[in-house]
Amino acid sequence: MAQIRIENIRKEFGDFTAVQSSSFTVEDGEFFMLLGPSGCGKTTTLRMMAGLELPTSGRIYIDGEEVGQKPASQRDIAFVFQMFALYPHMNVRGNISYPLKSQGMPRAQIKAKVHEVAEVLGITDILDRPVGGLSGGDRQRVALGRAIVRAPKAFLMDEPLGALDAEFREHMSEELRALHDRMGATTVYVTHDQLEAMQMGDKIVVMNHGVVEQFGVPQDIYDWPATKFVAQFIGSPPMNFLEFQGVADEGAQSIQLGDSTHQVPSIREGAKGKLTFGVRPEHVALDDAAPYRGRALATEYLGTTQIVTFETPNGVLKARLPSSERIDHGQITGLRFDPRTVTLFDAESGAALKSEANEKVLSNG
C-alpha cells in the first residue's frame, strides 16, 4: 500500500488543456475521491496516476518514487474501468489470474490466489463461466477481483459504479467501501456524483475545468467551500448565493445586505464591490421578526423536510424547512440565516473570503 503524491501535473492534448496544474496527496490507506463534472480533468488525472497517459509536466510520486514517465506496467497499481474491460476471450478465472500470469507466478499459486479472491468477493461459483453472460454486478466483482488479486500498491477506479443500475449502485458502493476497509488499500475513485463522493470518501478533491478547486475531508468541503463552484456542485439543493454590492471589512462581524444587517463569522480577508453571500438551505429559518423578507414561490415536499423557494431582493433562495411549517404561496415572511455558517465570496473570482470559521479549512487546500 502506498502514498500517492501529485505535484503540479499538467496535461495537454494538442491545443486542449485537460489538467492545468493539480497538486494533492493521497495518504496511505485512504479512500480518495476525485469529484467533478464531466470534462473537468478528473479521469485524465487518474489515468496519469495509472500511467495510461503521461503528464505534459509535473511529477507523480508513488511511495516517494517518481513514476510520472514510467509505463503503467511498471507502477504496480490496479485500475478498475468504468466499462469493466473484462477480457472477453477468457472466462472469469482467466480474467482474474491474468495479472498474476504476467508476473510468471507458478500455476498452483495462481490457482490458490484466485480462489482466495473469489471467496472474498463471493464469486467462487462463477469462476469457470465466460464473462459474456454475467450480470452487471458480477462483472463488477470480477473486475475488482482482477484488481485485488495482485495486492497492488493502490487501486484506481474510474466511475466503477457508473454502468450499474441505480438500485444496485447503492449496494455495490457499500460493498466497495467494506472491501476497502477490510484491505486498507489506498484507493483513488473518480466520480461525478457528489453524493457518492460524500458517502464513500475519506477525502475529496473537487475539480473543474482542469483545476483543483478544493481538497479536503467531505465535511469541510461541504461546510466551508473554497469557491462558488464547490458550493454549488456539492449539496442538493446547492448553497444559496445572494449577490450584493457592499463592503466586507477585515475584522468585521457583520455585513450589510441591502437594508438589513447580517451577522457573519469574523472576516479575516476584506473585500468590497460585487460580493456573494452564501448560505446552505438548511441554515435558513423562518422568523417573522427578521428584517430580511422573502416571498414564497414554490414548495417541494420531501417527507420530513420541504424545500421552499423564496424570492428575495438579492435573488432566488431555497430553504430546507421542517415539513410541519405551513407556508402559502405568495406569503411574505422574514428569513434568518444561521450566522455561524455563512460564507462570503468574491462574486467575480468566485473565491471564498477567509473568515474566522473557514480559515483553517482554506489554508489546507
Added chain:
Amino acid sequence: MSAFSVTEPSSRTKWGAGILVVAYALITIVPLLWIIATGFKSPTDSIAYPPKVLFEPTLEGYVNLFTDRTRATQDMLDRAGPPQTWYEVIVRKRGTIITGTSRYGERFLNSVIIGFGSTFLCMVLGTAAAYAFSRFRVPLKDDLLFFILSTRMMPPIAVAIPIFLMFRQLGLSDTHLGMILLYTAVNLSLSVWLLKGFIDEIPIEYEEAALIDGYTRFQAFYKVVLPQAATGIASTAIFCLIFAWNEYAFAVLLTSGTAQTAPPFIPTIIGVAGKDWPAVAAGATLFLVPVMVFTILLRKHLLRGITFGAVRK
C-alpha cells in the same frame, strides 16, 4: 385471420422472398455445377447438343488434366505392353499413350505458394498498420489513409507496363517472390482499411487493462487485441486470398514458367489435344477446392459476437 405484425412478415412476403432467394441461388450455382459436371464428362458429351444433363461419368478429364499424352503408334503400344493402371486403360481407349505428367500440379502448387504467401504477408503488414492507424497519433493520419485507399482507385492492371518493366529490372519477373509482393501490394490497401475498422471496434480499455496488469504494449497487442480481431482478420484474409488466387491478368503478363499460377495455365490445356473441355473443367473444379476449404475453415470466425456483452455500451 392473422394479426398485423411489424416484425413478422406475411406469408405472401415469405413466399416471394423464398422464390427470389432460390432463383438467385440457382443463377449463381448452375454454372458452377455445370463446370463440375463437365469435368466428369467424356469430350463428346461435353460438347453434345442439346447439352446432356444425364451422362455416363468418366475420369478421363482428370486423367488428361494431369498427364501429357501422344497419339500411339503400333510400335509404341507393342513396346509399352498392356495397360497397367486404370488411367492407362482410359487413355488407351482414345488411342493415345501417356508420355509424362502435365504441369498442372506445379502450377497449382505455385498458386498455393503465391496465394497463401501474399495473404499471410498482407495480414501481417495490414494488421500492424491498421493497429497503428487505429491506436496511435500518426501525423497526417487521414491523408495517409486516403493515400493508401487511392491505390485502389484505378484497376491495378492500369499500371501493368511500369510493373512489368520494374520487375524485369529487379529480376522479379516470373518469380514467386515477385508475385507475392505484387499481390500483397494490391491487397494491402483493402486489408488496412478493413482491419482498421475491426480494430477500431475493439475498446481500447482491453489493452489498457493489459498494460495495467503488467504486460508490455506488444504483449497487450498479441494477447488481447489479436484474439479479438480474429474475426476481422479471418474475413479480410478470405478477401485477400480470393483476389490473389483468382488473379489472371498480372499472372499472364509476369509469369510464364517457374512461377506461373493455375489461372493462366488452365486455358492452355485446351490446346494440347483438340477441344478438351472436360480437362479444363476438371482443372477449374480442383482449383476451387482450396479457397472453399479455407473459407469453410474460417467460417466460424466470420460469425460476429465474440465480444458481445463483455463491455457495456
